[in-house]
Structure formats: structure tokens, C-alpha cells
Amino acid sequence: MTIPAKPSNVQWTDVQWKAIYASGQDILVSAAAGSGKTAVLIERLIQKILASEEKRIDVDELLVVTFTNASAAEMRNRMAEALEKAIGQDPGNSFLRRQLSLLNKAQISTLHSFCLSICREYAYTIDLDPGFRLASIEEASLLQDDVMMDILEKAYRGDMETLFTKEELYTLVDSFASDRSDQAIEHLLQEMYKVSRVQPNPYEWLRALPEKYDIDPNSPIDDLAIAQEVRPFIIASLKEAAARLEKGLQIIMGVPALEKNKPLFEAEYSAVKQVLYAMEESSWEQAYILIPAIEFGRIKPLTKKDTEEDRQSYAVAKDHRDSAKDMLNTLKDTFFARHPKLYVQEMSATKPILETLVKLTIEYSEAFKQAKQERGLLDFSDLEHFALEILCDSGSDTIPPQPSDVALGFQKRFKEVLVDEYQDVNFLQETILQLVKSGGEQDGNMFMVGDVKQSIVRP
Numbered sequence: 256m257t258i259p260a261k262p263s264n265v266q267w268t269d270v271q272w273k274a275i276y277a278s279g280q281d282i283l284v285s286a287a288a289g290s291g292k293t294a295v296l297i298e299r300l301i302q303k304i305l306a307s308e309e310k311r312i313d314v315d316e317l318l319v320v321t322f323t324n325a326s327a328a329e330m331r332n333r334m335a336e337a338l339e340k341a342i343g344q345d346p347g348n349s350f351l352r353r354q355l356s357l358l359n360k361a362q363i364s365t366l367h368s369f370c371l372s373i374c375r376e377y378a379y380t381i382d383l384d385p386g387f388r389l390a391s392i393e394e395a396s397l398l399q400d401d402v403m404m405d406i407l408e409k410a411y412r413g414d415m416e417t418l419f420t421k422e423e424l425y426t427l428v429d430s431f432a433s434d435r436s437d438q439a440i441e442h443l444l445q446e447m448y449k450v451s452r453v454q455p456n457p458y459e460w461l462r463a464l465p466e467k468y469d470i471d472p473n474s475p476i477d478d479l480a481i482a483q484e485v486r487p488f489i490i491a492s493l494k495e496a497a498a499r500l501e502k503g504l505q506i507i508m509g510v511p512a513l514e515k516n517k518p519l520f521e522a523e524y525s526a527v528k529q530v531l532y533a534m535e536e537s538s539w540e541q542a543y544i545l546i547p548a549i550e551f552g553r554i555k556p557l558t559k560k561d562t563e564e565d566r567q568s569y570a571v572a573k574d575h576r577d578s579a580k581d582m583l584n585t586l587k588d589t590f591f592a593r594h595p596k597l598y599v600q601e602m603s604a605t606k607p608i609l610e611t612l613v614k615l616t617i618e619y620s621e622a623f624k625q626a627k628q629e630r631g632l633l634d635f636s637d638l639e640h641f642a643l644e645i646l647c648d649s650g651s652d653t654i655p656p657q658p659s660d661v662a663l664g665f666q667k668r669f670k671e672v673l674v675d676e677y678q679d680v681n682f683l684q685e686t687i688l689q690l691v692k693s694g695g696e697q698d699g700n701m702f703m704v705g706d707v708k709q710s711i712v713r714p
């Protein structure tokens with residue numbers, strides 16, 4: 256990987272400069288808000304076109320995914336400016352002139368616009384009427400509300416008895432709503448629908464959910480897959496709390512004015528260590544038995560005659576202890592609020608409820624799909640799902656899916672895929688991107704920038 260030397264008169268930081276020219280493998284640049292990620296992505300685009308003859312690529316060989324239409328327009332403008340400047344310095348350069356004229360055809364857009372163009376152009380390859388109209392968010396949401404009312408009415412009426420009994424339906428409603436109001440269940444259905452729609456295969460994902468709760472109500476909690484998933488969080492939290500108490504202890508040790516609190520800190524530290532040990536070496540149940548021993552008693556205050564220095568140390572030690580206390584209280588309120596046996600029983604009882612919920616969600620999805628079909632409407636999520644269908648080889652059911660001929664065409668065309676705001680790309684969108692990009696991670700055809708901390712949707 257060769258990166259040109261950075262001239263002294265450019266604005267870019269060393270890290271930005273590296274990101275602009277890096278090659279040889281897929282790159283994810285994660286940096287804070289406003290740190291210049293988009294600026295780096297645009298500069299990289301420009302440099303791809305201004306590169307030497309053997310390295311440069313045509314603008315229409317790039318797939319650029321932006322977060323908004325406005326930022327797509329800005330990128331085009333910035334690229335046009337850079338090209339015009341380069342042409343000004345080298346008026347006879349026909350390659351550059353051609354790039355300027357190709358810019359309109361370049362695939363720089365939001366992922367939805369890209370999917371829309373795929374759906375329009377290749378509708379004939381799947382069972383999709385190319386005359387569809389794109390529903391606005393408001394329109395789709397109104398239609399969704401209608402369908403929701405309709406579906407719940409049918410369910411209550413008993414029209415879905417082949418799927419679940421009325422008792423099963425009421426058990427579901429009662430577990431989520433305190434007063435049998437429909438709002439809670441509507442919200443739940445809507446959320447389930449939303450989360451399922453960002454999976455490449457929503458129904459498969461939904462149907463697999465209840466299996467996670469296929470639990471013998473008498474098995475020890477430590478044997479459950481779900482428990483094994485949360486265990487590392489509990490352990491990390493206990494370790495952190497112990498470390499805070501230890502720090503507090505180090506501060507008060509040897510300071511006469513503060514040492515009166517030493518027994519308190521020591522007792523707390525040792526109780527936390529015991530719970531941690533139980534969780535790591537013994538069992539969740541043992542940790543549950545030991546956790547009430549962690550009691551945060553009253554810390555002895557300072558007296559008037561203590562010095563300013565003592566006061567400061569006292570405040571720092573107390574801060575450490577307070578944060579340990581917060582962490583432990585959270586644990587007590589969540590994973591240790593009840594006997595682990597009860598958790599297992601509850602989870603095991605969840606399975607049939609979840610089964611009803613999944614069936615109802617699928618009914619709702621189907622009804623919404625049909626309502627859209629009757630009106631010739633597609634919503635934003637449909638664009639992605641139909642685009643995915645077009646890009647997948649219809650005979651293949653592998654993960655990741657095999658590319659269709661249309662996808663192979665894109666793979667041949669796009670030399671590099673660049674994605675802005677990558678933290679908001681969900682699993683379905685990632686699958687689409689993987690299908691249109693060529694090569695693997697080692698080929699370095701993908702460049703992503705994002706701020707992982709700003710993530711808003713990725714479930």
C-alpha cells in the first residue's frame with residue numbers, strides 16, 4: 256500500500272490523509288461527529304478520478320451511498336468543482352472532460368434511491384409491477400394504521416383460530432398491557448414488524464425467535480444460551496465496581512482523617528469480590544445468594560477540622576464508591592431482582608406467548624403487503640426488499656446469498672463502493688451492498704465512514 260507524501264500546505268491531518276489514500280483492504284473509518292469523515296470520503300472520490308492513468312477510475316465506476324439527498328447533491332457539486340479546477344490546469348485532458356459529463360450518470364445517492372432505480376429497471380426479473388408508486392412516509396403510516404385495526408379486529412373476532420385460540424391471544428395481550436388497551440399490543444406488533452423488516456428474510460427471522468425460549472423450566476439458569484449471552488456483561492460490571500472500590504480504598508488508606516471509612520470500603524469490596532467469584536467460578540444462583548451481602552452502609556463524614564486536601568481526597572474516594580454503588584444497584588434491579596429459578600420459569604413460559612406474537616406479526620405483515628399491492632404502492636422498506644430479491648440468485652438459499660446476473664453486472668461495473676454514515680446501515684442494507692460490490696474484504700473495494708457512537712437504527 257503506497258500513500259503519497261503529504262504536502263505541507265494541505266488542511267488534512269495525517270490520519271485523514273491516510274484514509275484518503277489507503278488501499279489494499281476494505282476500510283472502515285470510525286471517528287467522532289464533525290471530525291471530517293464526509294470530507295475525507297469526498298476527497299477520496301476526487302483523488303480516485305485525478306489519480307495517475309493506471310490507477311484512475313471513471314466516475315460511473317463508483318457507487319457512493321449517502322445519508323440524504325442533500326449530501327448526494329453536495330458530493331456531486333464538490334466533484335464537479337474539483338474536476339473543473341483540474342481541467343483549468345490541463346485543458347487538453349479528454350479523460351477529465353469525459354468525467355465531468357459522466358458525473359450526472361454517476362451512482363451517487365441514498366441507498367433508497369439506488370434501490371428505487373434497481374426496482375424500476377429490473378422489475379421484470381422478479382414478480383414486480385414496474386408501474387409502482389412510492390408511498391410517502393405519511394401515506395404508508397396511515398395505511399399501516401388501517402391494516403393494524405383490521406388485523407386486531409379479526410384476531411379478537413376469532414378469525415385466526417387456525418393460528419391461535421382466543422385464550423392464546425388474550426394471554427399475549429395481558430402479558431404486555433395492564434388494562435387490555437390495544438395501544439400496547441399495537442406498539443409491540445409495530446416494533447416487531449419494524450425490526451423484522453431490517454432482516455434480509457423477515458419471516459425466517461420471526462419464526463426463529465420463539466426457539467430461543469425453548470427452555471426446560473427446571474433447568475439451571477447457567478445452562479441457558481440467553482444466560483450465557485448476558486453473563487459477560489454481569490461479570491464486567493462486577494469487575495468494574497470492584498475496581499472502583501479498590502481505587503477508593505487506595506485513596507483513603509494511610510490518611511488518618513479518612514481511614515475511619517476503611518472497614519466500610521473493605522467490607523463492600525470483599526462482598527463484591529465474592530459475588531464476582533461466584534459468578535465466574537460457581538453459579539448464577541450462588542451469586543444471587545451472595546448479592547444481599549453487598550450493603551452500602553453510611554459513609555462517615557468529615558469533621559470541621561479536616562484539611563482542604565483531605566476534603567478533595569474524600570470527594571474522589573466517595574465518587575468512586577458512588578459509581579460502584581450505581582452499578583451494583585442496577586445489577587440488583589435487573590439480573591438479580593428475583594431468584595434465577597423464577598427467571599428460567601418466566602422465560603420458558605414466554606415461548607407460547609412469543610409464538611402467538613410471531614404469528615400475529617406475520618398476519619399483519621401479509622395484510623399490509625396486500626394493502627400496498629392493491630394500491631400499486633411500495634414503501635421505503637419494500638424498495639430494499641425488492642432490490643435484494645432482484646440482486647439474489649432466485650435458486651440460492653445460502654447465507655450470504657448468491658448474486659443474480661443483475662448483481663454480477665453491478666459487481667463488474669463498480670470498482671469501489673463508498674458509504675457515508677455507515678453506522679446506520681442495517682443488516683439488510685449491508686447484504687445489498689455486499690451483493691453489488693466485487694471481491695472480498697482483502698480486495699479493498701469498500702470504503703466506509705461513520706461514527707459508531709451515533710448509531711440510530713442498527714438493531
Ligand SMILES: Nc1ncnc2c1ncn2[C@@H]1O[C@H](COP(=O)(O)OP(=O)(O)OP(=O)(O)O)[C@@H](O)[C@H]1O
Nearest residue numbers: 266267268271287288289290291292293294295706
Ligand atoms: N483537517 C481539517 N481541517 C480543517 N477543516 C476540516 C478538516 N477536516 C474536516 N474539516 C471541516 O470540518 C467540517 C465537518 O466535516 P464533515 O462534515 O466532513 O464531518 P463529519 O465527520 O462527516 O461529520 P458528521 O459526523 O456530522 O457526519 C467541514 O466543514 C469540513 O470541511
Ligand SMILES: [Mg+2]
Nearest residue numbers: 292293294675
Ligand atoms: Mg458526515
